[in-house]
Amino acid sequence: MFDVKTFLHSDALGPAVEWKGYPKFNFIGGHNDNENIPVISLKESIDKVILREGKTLAKYGLESGPQGYFPLRNFLSNQLKNSAAINCVEREILIVSGSLQALDLVNTTFLRKGDTVIIEEENYGGTISRLKKIGVNMIGIPLEKDGMDINYLEKELKKLESENKKPRYIYTIPTIQNPTGTVMSVEKRRALIEISKRFGIPIFEDDCYADLLYEKKRPPAIKSFDDEGYVIYCGSFSKSIAPALRVGYLVANWDILSRVLPYKTDAGSGSLEQMALAEFCKNEFNDHVTNLRVELKKKSDVICNALDKYFGSAANYQKPDGGIFIWVDMPENVDTSKLYDIAIKQGVAINPGHEWSVNPSGKHKMRLCYGNPTIQEIDQGVKLLAEICQTEFGVPKQIANQ
Amino acid sequence: MFDVKTFLHSDALGPAVEWKGYPKFNFIGGHNDNENIPVISLKESIDKVILREGKTLAKYGLESGPQGYFPLRNFLSNQLKNSAAINCVEREILIVSGSLQALDLVNTTFLRKGDTVIIEEENYGGTISRLKKIGVNMIGIPLEKDGMDINYLEKELKKLESENKKPRYIYTIPTIQNPTGTVMSVEKRRALIEISKRFGIPIFEDDCYADLLYEKKRPPAIKSFDDEGYVIYCGSFSKSIAPALRVGYLVANWDILSRVLPYKTDAGSGSLEQMALAEFCKNEFNDHVTNLRVELKKKSDVICNALDKYFGSAANYQKPDGGIFIWVDMPENVDTSKLYDIAIKQGVAINPGHEWSVNPSGKHKMRLCYGNPTIQEIDQGVKLLAEICQTEFGVPKQIANQ
Numbered sequence: 001m002f003d004v005k006t007f008l009h010s011d012a013l014g015p016a017v018e019w020k021g022y023p024k025f026n027f028i029g030g031h032n033d034n035e036n037i038p039v040i041s042l043k044e045s046i047d048k049v050i051l052r053e054g055k056t057l058a059k060y061g062l063e064s065g066p067q068g069y070f071p072l073r074n075f076l077s078n079q080l081k082n083s084a085a086i087n088c089v090e091r092e093i094l095i096v097s098g099s100l101q102a103l104d105l106v107n108t109t110f111l112r113k114g115d116t117v118i119i120e121e122e123n124y125g126g127t128i129s130r131l132k133k134i135g136v137n138m139i140g141i142p143l144e145k146d147g148m149d150i151n152y153l154e155k156e157l158k159k160l161e162s163e164n165k166k167p168r169y170i171y172t173i174p175t176i177q178n179p180t181g182t183v184m185s186v187e188k189r190r191a192l193i194e195i196s197k198r199f200g201i202p203i204f205e206d207d208c209y210a211d212l213l214y215e216k217k218r219p220p221a222i223k224s225f226d227d228e229g230y231v232i233y234c235g236s237f238s239k240s241i242a243p244a245l246r247v248g249y250l251v252a253n254w255d256i257l258s259r260v261l262p263y264k265t266d267a268g269s270g271s272l273e274q275m276a277l278a279e280f281c282k283n284e285f286n287d288h289v290t291n292l293r294v295e296l297k298k299k300s301d302v303i304c305n306a307l308d309k310y311f312g313s314a315a316n317y318q319k320p321d322g323g324i325f326i327w328v329d330m331p332e333n334v335d336t337s338k339l340y341d342i343a344i345k346q347g348v349a350i351n352p353g354h355e356w357s358v359n360p361s362g363k364h365k366m367r368l369c370y371g372n373p374t375i376q377e378i379d380q381g382v383k384l385l386a387e388i389c390q391t392e393f394g395v396p397k398q399i400a401n402q
Numbered sequence: 403m404f405d406v407k408t409f410l411h412s413d414a415l416g417p418a419v420e421w422k423g424y425p426k427f428n429f430i431g432g433h434n435d436n437e438n439i440p441v442i443s444l445k446e447s448i449d450k451v452i453l454r455e456g457k458t459l460a461k462y463g464l465e466s467g468p469q470g471y472f473p474l475r476n477f478l479s480n481q482l483k484n485s486a487a488i489n490c491v492e493r494e495i496l497i498v499s500g501s502l503q504a505l506d507l508v509n510t511t512f513l514r515k516g517d518t519v520i521i522e523e524e525n526y527g528g529t530i531s532r533l534k535k536i537g538v539n540m541i542g543i544p545l546e547k548d549g550m551d552i553n554y555l556e557k558e559l560k561k562l563e564s565e566n567k568k569p570r571y572i573y574t575i576p577t578i579q580n581p582t583g584t585v586m587s588v589e590k591r592r593a594l595i596e597i598s599k600r601f602g603i604p605i606f607e608d609d610c611y612a613d614l615l616y617e618k619k620r621p622p623a624i625k626s627f628d629d630e631g632y633v634i635y636c637g638s639f640s641k642s643i644a645p646a647l648r649v650g651y652l653v654a655n656w657d658i659l660s661r662v663l664p665y666k667t668d669a670g671s672g673s674l675e676q677m678a679l680a681e682f683c684k685n686e687f688n689d690h691v692t693n694l695r696v697e698l699k700k701k702s703d704v705i706c707n708a709l710d711k712y713f714g715s716a717a718n719y720q721k722p723d724g725g726i727f728i729w730v731d732m733p734e735n736v737d738t739s740k741l742y743d744i745a746i747k748q749g750v751a752i753n754p755g756h757e758w759s760v761n762p763s764g765k766h767k768m769r770l771c772y773g774n775p776t777i778q779e780i781d782q783g784v785k786l787l788a789e790i791c792q793t794e795f796g797v798p799k800q801i802a803n804q
Binding site for chain 2: 002004006007009011012013015016017019022029030031033034035036037039042043046050055057058059060061062065066067091097098100101104109110112130200202228229230238242243244247255256257258259261262265267272273276
């Protein structure tokens with residue numbers, strides 16, 4: 001028999017574990033609310049666009065070329081202007097297969113082993129794992145309630161400058177930061193762009209969650225203050241419409257996009273999904289996300305209530321201003337990686353904090369996603385998690401019997 | 403202003419040229435026939451599946467996990483059995499975003515700079531350019547009318563063995579080889595798998611065109627003779643249904659797939675397209691490709707007639723047995739790269755042979771794709787190309803005035 005191991009290099013990634021279905025109480029992954037997929041409207045949009053333009057599927061890139069379906073880029077240039085005050089035209093937009101492809105493309109273009117990047121010290125696990133895989137030196141910046149600690153950032157940049165080290169980019173998730181949920185203030189956004197210019201370092205702005213602020217007004221993107229091309233911006237339809245569609249986008253000046261595009265070697269992202277989204281979004285995007293926010297806000301209230309009810313004072317968190325996850329700080333003796341290992345066997349999946357942080361405090365934190373579980377599942381899942389946590393770590397001391 | 407060049411490493415790929423539309427006579431790219439996109443049936447399939455399962459779009463990976471939509475894998479396991487005699491089950495199939503992602507995934511998993519691979523010496527330009535980019539040593543094997551020269555291959559493998567070099571894989575496009583159009587005989591398929599086992603080297607079988615044999619019966623895939631897991635097989639719906647859908651697949655034993663899957667970091671391929679294809683294919687795939695073959699055969703006849711008419715004896719070619727391209731051998735003084743440069747300015751795009759060959763004879767060959775242009779465009783485009791070629795290289799000596 002062929003032995004695959006003899007054909008792998010020593011740096012090959014370990015094997016995947018075969019997928020066996022979702023856990024019963026699934027608090028991980030950026031899944032969305034089943035009931036809020038706009039099924040009928042998507043169907044009608046697809047019907048319209050495919051009857052009108054279906055023949056163009058005969059070509060890689062339709063009639064739009066490698067940057068993606070033109071009407072979708074047109075929608076985005078209008079939408080980003082209205083919602084995030086970004087001025088961009090269609091040629092400054094690259095449609096990608098989800099924002100994860102955006103991360104991979106930007107990283108492949110700009111990063112090599114040994115490079116330094118700046119990130120928020122608590123961060124999206126997929127960003128941290130990607131940067132680790134490349135072998136990049138991550139400088140973590142602490143988060144305040146209104147976003148990245150700008151003074152700390154400035155000190156770090158000065159220190160790096162004195163060591164003749166130039167970070168390749170400053171990566172930030174300014175709106176509904178993942179996992180902390182913080183929203184960067186407008187003042188800090190302005191300060192960040194000023195620092196970016198002064199030190200001559202680009203900003204990689206990951207704005208995937210920005211459509212999901214429940215009640216607060218969405219702040220202008222950092223990109224909106226960028227008049228000198230320092231910001232590479234990325235967004236996604238995964239959180240606002242449906243993650244399984246795999247459509248995201250990069251926005252940057254053409255001189256940047258033209259260097260990223262050669263690394264996109266997949267002959268374009270799925271066109272049917274781009275066509276469906278363009279047709280749907282031009283009339284229905286805003287109404288859809290308005291409704292979605294209401295439903296997600298309800299689920300956010302449910303998980304906060306469940307945490308209060310079952311964990312009591314053992315679980316500290318900031319009530320989410322938007323999005324689909326909550327970042328929970330547990331007592332120091334709770335090792336959330338260990339909690340993960342035990343809970344998953346009982347059907348509860350959580351994100352252990354150490355994967356979502358470059359500082360040691362992640363060890364007793366956890367991220368819980370509440371977009372996909374039903375209201376009943378959220379309540380029952382948090383209850384079961386509290387019971388498991390009590391058995392293993394002695395906290396919470398008491399669990400309300402409800 | 404931000405200067406992107408100061409943030410790129412020295413090995414960064416050069417900038418992309420901005421896309422400005424298709425040339426008038428476009429004989430490049432694996433585009434399909436506009437009129438043969440099954441628009442109505444696709445629409446009906448999408449309607450059915452989205453009304454039934456649209457809510458599952460709320461999850462990355464639907465209810466199927468990271469290997470792709472289960473019903474599509476189920477269709478493939480049946481279809482590959484019936485059409486190519488391959489025995490595989492759903493867990494041995496990975497749905498990818500087009501076969502180009504399949505190439506990238508297999509290469510990223512198994513190849514590093516300095517490795518050696520075996521390929522057919524005239525080959526798909528995208529394969530050659532990818533292998534060059536990685537810095538792989540390509541050993542080209544000449545093609546005979548019935549596929550790879552097996553004796554030559556055996557000698558090369560013995561030579562490599564004596565030098566203690568182990569190729570990472572033998573890459574082959576056995577059915578409607580790209581660009582030569584050859585179809586490997588069943589005897590050679592058997593011989594190849596025997597050699598693969600004897601030398602202990604896996605085969606990477608790229609079967610993207612195999613659905614498009616016009617009249618000949620599709621031979622069993624090399625994979626069908628593989629009882630020890632030596633073959634990694636890839637296929638695509640780009641040629642059989644529509645390239646803009648970006649859906650392809652890898653078939654291999656789980657111990658191989660499990661090592662490839664960790665490199666697929668895009669959180670799954672577009673689900674809507676997988677769902678549409680699964681629904682469409684289970685009832686209509688075979689009828690659809692039967693019709694498509696008839697239409698492509700017509701276009702193949704048209705391009706052969708046009709070559710005869712306008713190039714006369716200056717253009718040598720094998721009449722295609724299937725597919726969407728023809729490989730044309732021109733007199734030695736015709737430098738097809740130069741021809742490309744001149745012709746593109748007059749609106750005729752061709753694939754110059756040197757990009758499709760690792761041997762020097764490619765210099766006076768060219769690949770012409772005829773799937774997308776209309777019958778009139780094929781005739782007029784070949785005529786214009788002959789005129790350009792005559793002006794530049796003095797061949798053909800005369801052009802029929804039709």
